[in-house]
Amino acid sequence: MTTRRVRARRGEGPLLREEILRAAEDLLAESGTEDALTLRAVALRAGVSTPSVYLHFADKEALVEAVCLRVWDELGRLFTENLGGGDPFLALGRCARAYARFALDHPVQYRVLMMRPSAAPGVPPAAAECFRHMVNAVAACVETRVFEGDPEEVALGLWSAVHGCVSLLIAQPGFPWPRDREALINQIVRMAGFGTALYSRLPATIPPSRELAADLDAFGARLARER
Amino acid sequence: MTTRRVRARRGEGPLLREEILRAAEDLLAESGTEDALTLRAVALRAGVSTPSVYLHFADKEALVEAVCLRVWDELGRLFTENLGGGDPFLALGRCARAYARFALDHPVQYRVLMMRPSAAPGVPPAAAECFRHMVNAVAACVETRVFEGDPEEVALGLWSAVHGCVSLLIAQPGFPWPRDREALINQIVRMAGFGTALYSRLPATIPPSRELAADLDAFGARLARER
């Protein structure tokens, strides 16, 4: 759309904000990289002059951030969906998988918001809500004693693990990744969940590898036998 | 240094490459962000005209990458140091901690190389060597049976966990991080290590949270009693 936009009527100025966001969103979807989001390109697409963008966004950074933030509402929905009920440990796992799937479904937006030096101090507002959800879910796991310690710290650890996996998948597609991404995510989520549950219970000095392996074998076998 | 560089003698053209890298390195260290690495600024600092940079680097991307790659030799050294000997599981832990420390010591370089869409396909050469080291270390752990499965896949999982933690620390300083970074790293490393060791041994369906917690308690207690 290079046709000139008709001027909004009085009191309807903010409409332009929405149209600019739409234009930027489309541009991002088509190009697949945020480099395509130049103010000129966005303004042209919205049928408006370049500096008009400044009527609704402080600078380019604010525009890009706003564009990428739009999809994060979806993530909030995913969290509340998956944290619904049932066993809190399983709920947390579902939640982590949903997070990973979300990130891989929106790689550009995820990169912009999570893998760049954030201009504003503090947590990105959208991520803050998700984090709050997650801390609650972890707290529920602490309640059932599957986790121990400060829910915030534990949540940060779990978040780190999942974020690490998806961010590497996004930024380093050249790594020797296994075919099945879903399986990899599952591996990470289980690793993080069980690892968190286990490590706080271990004595300060752990046995040598071979003995630890045998002990873990026994534990796994016993767990399998019991049910 | 804005003084003009004296022209290199015949056959000593490549010297300029080194001086440009030095200038860029200094600029990066002083500013703390790769945005300061403009070709003009680097060239000025090196006492040379802007297009002269192109005599030794294909484009800006190549220059920035070369600058950031310089510190990765150090990481290779750290790996071989820490993977030296002793229990392979412990060695892997030392290695992961060294990796994290390295990343936090060189946040800009780490971000540029690991948290951006890599232009070149395949693993960044410097990271590839580290990865090879890590796969070997994991293979040693598979040897002692503390880990199971394909060493490459397992290594990717461990790498993901540590990378996730440090990349979040670097890109999201506003998160409610605990005071003690070292402790956080330790938590992540232990989580990843023990989680990887444990999860492959568990039955397909795991017990509900409270029972799992009790089982893990018992396991931890038994392990503590045994030594």
Add this chain to the structure above:
DNA sequence: TCGTTAACCTGACGGCGTCAAGGTGAGATC
């Protein structure tokens, strides 16, 4: 001394984010 050529420079191009200033037309006012 002179020609060759490696080493480097000049000047320019198009594109970028950003800003100061000006236009313009829809709706209120008379």
Add this chain to the structure above:
DNA sequence: GATCTCACCTTGACGCCGTCAGGTTAACGA
């Protein structure tokens, strides 16, 4: 219906950026 007003948007420019085509300079071999 004419006029005024000001919310909405444009024009034109600035300085910076990466990049390139072509020219200049000086170290060396003959």
